[in-house]
Amino acid sequence: MLNSNSVLHKYLNVHSAYLPKAVPEKDMLTFISNKSGSPQVWKWDNLTLQIEQLTNLNDRVLSVYHSPSGEKVIIGMDEDGNEQQQFYLLTNKGEIEELIVSPGNFHYFGGWSPDESKIAFSSNRRHPGYFDVYVFDFNTNTTKIVFKNDGKCIPLCWTKNGKKIILSMPDTNIDNTLYVLDVNTSHLFQLGRKNTLARYQWLEVVTDTYQPPELTNDGKGGFLLTDEEQETLGVFKFSFANPNILQEVFTLKKWDIEEIKLSPSEKKLAYTINEGGISQLGIYNLESKTHQQINELPTGVVSSLSWLNNDELIFCLKSAVLPGDVWKISIKSMTIERITSIGEEKEVEHLWIEPDLCSYYSFDGQEIPYFYYGKKDLSQPIVVYVHGGPEHQTRSEFHPVIQFLASEGFGVVAPNVRGSMGYGRTYVKLDDGQNRMDAVADLTWLVKDLIASKSVDPEKVGIMGRSYGGFMVLAAMAHYPDIWAAGVDIVGISHFKTFLENTGPWRKNLREFEYGKLENNKDYFEQIAPLNHTDSISAPLLLFHGRNDTRVPVSEAEQISANLKGQGKQVELLVFEDEGHQTVKIKNHIKMNTMIVQFMEKYLK
Numbered sequence: 001m002l003n004s005n006s007v008l009h010k011y012l013n014v015h016s017a018y019l020p021k022a023v024p025e026k027d028m029l030t031f032i033s034n035k036s037g038s039p040q041v042w043k044w045d046n047l048t049l050q051i052e053q054l055t056n057l058n059d060r061v062l063s064v065y066h067s068p069s070g071e072k073v074i075i076g077m078d079e080d081g082n083e084q085q086q087f088y089l090l091t092n093k094g095e096i097e098e099l100i101v102s103p104g105n106f107h108y109f110g111g112w113s114p115d116e117s118k119i120a121f122s123s124n125r126r127h128p129g130y131f132d133v134y135v136f137d138f139n140t141n142t143t144k145i146v147f148k149n150d151g152k153c154i155p156l157c158w159t160k161n162g163k164k165i166i167l168s169m170p171d172t173n174i175d176n177t178l179y180v181l182d183v184n185t186s187h188l189f190q191l192g193r194k195n196t197l198a199r200y201q202w203l204e205v206v207t208d209t210y211q212p213p214e215l216t217n218d219g220k221g222g223f224l225l226t227d228e229e230q231e232t233l234g235v236f237k238f239s240f241a242n243p244n245i246l247q248e249v250f251t252l253k254k255w256d257i258e259e260i261k262l263s264p265s266e267k268k269l270a271y272t273i274n275e276g277g278i279s280q281l282g283i284y285n286l287e288s289k290t291h292q293q294i295n296e297l298p299t300g301v302v303s304s305l306s307w308l309n310n311d312e313l314i315f316c317l318k319s320a321v322l323p324g325d326v327w328k329i330s331i332k333s334m335t336i337e338r339i340t341s342i343g344e345e346k347e348v349e350h351l352w353i354e355p356d357l358c359s360y361y362s363f364d365g366q367e368i369p370y371f372y373y374g375k376k377d378l379s380q381p382i383v384v385y386v387h388g389g390p391e392h393q394t395r396s397e398f399h400p401v402i403q404f405l406a407s408e409g410f411g412v413v414a415p416n417v418r419g420s421m422g423y424g425r426t427y428v429k430l431d432d433g434q435n436r437m438d439a440v441a442d443l444t445w446l447v448k449d450l451i452a453s454k455s456v457d458p459e460k461v462g463i464m465g466r467s468y469g470g471f472m473v474l475a476a477m478a479h480y481p482d483i484w485a486a487g488v489d490i491v492g493i494s495h496f497k498t499f500l501e502n503t504g505p506w507r508k509n510l511r512e513f514e515y516g517k518l519e520n521n522k523d524y525f526e527q528i529a530p531l532n533h534t535d536s537i538s539a540p541l542l543l544f545h546g547r548n549d550t551r552v553p554v555s556e557a558e559q560i561s562a563n564l565k566g567q568g569k570q571v572e573l574l575v576f577e578d579e580g581h582q583t584v585k586i587k588n589h590i591k592m593n594t595m596i597v598q599f600m601e602k603y604l605k
Contacts, residue, residue, distance in 0.1 A: 004408065008597055010348045011400035012590050016324030017042070017342040018316045019063070022306040024070040029306065029314055030054070031326050032061055035342050037586050041075060041090070044326065044339060046308060051340060054094050060584050065109050067116045074099060074119065076109060081580030082548040087121065100136060100143070106506075108209055110155025114162045120146075120155040129505030133167065135183060146183050152506045155181075156201070157212035159240070160219035166191070168201065168210045172513035174391055174421075174428060176200055176210065178224070180240065191224070191243045198228040202259045213238070214262040214269070223249065223269065225257055231424035232256045235271065235284075250284065250291075256422060261305035261313075268331070270313050272302045274422050276357060276369055277395040279303075281315070283331060294329060296336055298322060299354070301395050314339070320373075321352040323398040343398075351407045355396065355414070360449035362442045366418060366430070370394075370446065372454075373402055374411030381460035381604035382450060384443060385414045388467030390431060390514065393422040401593050405600065413450065417442040417472075433516045434524050440475045447483050460604045462539075464488035464596065467552060467581065474530035474541075474560065481536045486603035488596050490544045491552050491581055494560040495529040497522060502553040534563045540570035542599045544592050546579030 020031040027046040032039050036053060039060040043052045055061060055075065062085050063076035075096065076085040085107050087100035100107055102125055110120030110133065117138055122131040126148070133147040133155050147153070149169070156166045159180070167179045167188075178191040178200045191213075192200060201210040202225055215222035221239035226246065228236075234251025249269075251257065258274045267287055273280040279302040281294040300319025307313055311331050318324040323343035329336045355371040362368050371394060374380060383405055387394045394414040402412045416422065417439045419431030431439040443463070450456040463484050465473045470492015477487045493499045500508055500518045512518065518525075526532060541564065545557040554575060561573040574595070576588045583589050 005594075007348055007351070007407070008404050008594060009590060010345060011404045012593055013586065014323045014345050014398070014400055015342050016318070016398070017326050017340045018318070018324050019304050020044075020306055020314050020316055020326045021064055021066060021304070022308045022314060023066050023073075024068055026070040027308065029308065029326070030064050030066070030073070031316075031340070032064065033340075033342050034586075038584065046312075049339075054090065055096070056094075057096065063109065065112065065119075067112045068114055069116060072112075072116065074109070076107070078580075079103075080548050080578045081546055081582055081584050083550055083580055087119075106131075108154045110165060110167075111157040111212065113158050114160060118162075120158065120165050122149075122153050122155055124506060127505075129508070131506065133165065133181065147181055147186055147188075152510070154209050156210060157215065160215055160217060166213060170510055171197055173510050174199060178213070180243065189243055191238055192226060192246055193228055193244055196228055198226050199233060200224060200226045200228075202233070211259065214260055216262070216266055223260060223262060225260060227256075227425060231426065233258065235260055235269070254424070259303065259305055261307060263307050263310050265310045267310075270305045270307070272305065274393075274395075277301075277371070277393055277416065277422060278357070281329075283313075292331075294334075294336075296334070297327070299396060301397050318397045320354050320371075320396050320398055320403075321349065352398075352403050353406055357396075360446060360453075362418075362445040364438075366442075368415055368417055368442050368446065369423075370413055370415035371396065372411065372413055373406040374454075375409075379455045379457050380409055380411045381600075382411045382413060382447075382456050382462070383600055383604070384446065384461065384463045385412055386443070386463065386465035386469035386472040387414070387416070387420070388465065388469045389421070390419045390439070390468040390472075391421045391428050392468075393420045395422075401596060404593075404597060408597070408601070410600065410604070411450075411454065411456065413446065415442065415446055417446075432514060434521070436515070436524075437475070437479065437528055440472060440479060443472065443476050444480045444483055458483075460485055462486040462488070462600050462604050464490070464600075465492065466490040467492065470552075471530070474537075475528065477537050477539055477541065478530040478533035479528075479536070481538045484539045486540050486542075486600060488542045488544075488599065489557070490583075490592075491546060491549055492543075492556065493552055494556045495531040496525040497529070498531075498559065499552060499556055502555060504550050507551065531560050531563060534560065534567065534569070537564065537569065540599070540603055541572075542595065543571065543573040544583070545573070545575050546581060546583065547575055547577045548580040551581045 015035040017033045041054040065074045073090045088096040089099045108122045131153040136143045154168045170176045175197045179188045213224040225233045233256040235249040236246040256274045258272045261270045269284040283292040304316045317327045325343045326340045355373045359369045470489040473489045545554045564571040
């Protein structure tokens, strides 16, 4: 029988498969998996049903991009978690060759040209905060700038004639605009309504890029997602002839259509719906204008849709009890198959539990949803887990530490407080600017509700969070100190002023749309900063940060740790020298989460 420490190590060593992509013309797919210890490229063959590891590199693979013929493949890789992605050509022998490498700079892939002679990408080589669009020509082995941009810019794909590139440029922290760039003349025109703030396309969190629109083979236009003048993302058709006019295909009033993928025959459109953190998969017949819902899948999150052929659709499926694998569905026969089993962990998976989806009402009557992992109607210590972003969303996905804490007798509560994505434009903007502390107050009212509805012991409530969730931890402990018995902050913000002064230049302007401009909100930032209220923090605090973090500088953790230590308070900081904003390396993953579990055991039990 496994002891608790062995079980935790088993949980932390659980592997997954994600970001599957069909290889054009090859009847096979690639995916990324951490099965070998770090994220690497793997291949699955539809004929032999065999799985093969294609790369075994020193650093993590972030992305994979196949050429239109399937003959060439480019991978994106960073170094020690710094997110400064570089591109490499993967040979048939599994070796990599440098392709687009400029250490110290970021790169976003913009697709292969239809004839495979060129690729597009953007990079901040000219200025830390400016992302210009480049084209690399394989025939001449040369790179040239085709568009200069004094801000962030991500190329998404080439048009079917190979003469234009579709670009995404952010307008706010959540909104963006799509433009079509003529490669030869640098002329731009916009897709969608002008002078309107909206989201266009689905943001892939893993690669921090928007998915490209689905283009039709006739070169006239295609399909995209937008919440233009509405609350949620819906499916719209566009044409290059009338680019500012979008034709609605279908939308849902309450939920986002999150991802779409056009079949090779262009007769079907696969799509996912985000229903409060749980996915629904559907197929829309473009000829009959009818929907076919796929109801036989496990409850979880579906992503990375890709067609193997006109009948077979592949995707990644994750859930609270499924760490992540590649699945396939045959549309004609409605046959569903899990084609990888990398997420299986037979020794401990029987211990994993599905959470309940619940809600409560906050101080102003706003309804707040949350996932609850734990026993029913029994007093037990509680850990509140706060997501980052702030506009991210906790979803029904596997989280090893949440599952372990739940198995050890903790109740774990993962709320989507105001400001979270997935519930419409109004909800995601409820914490903007000087409404910031309303979201922190939501956490206090959550605990009050848990005490009343689940008999929670008010002396045994802890809190933890990563990135912006780390700020929420610090703010909750500083402004509502009597609520919390322990706190864990992972790569969090301790003062918005110092954060905005030191974060990456390309991020500062976008973050200011959420938090407020630095020059106009200095007094408010001083008022709410956890760093300025450390005298109120009474509970023990555990801090983690990556030295190579390009989003939230390590100084955010160092300054509050030093401040609390100067007061003789219980605080511990661990800085990983070989990590960035994410904790990727398994040895660090194990060390950090072992410390978190021991910390919560000590102060909540």
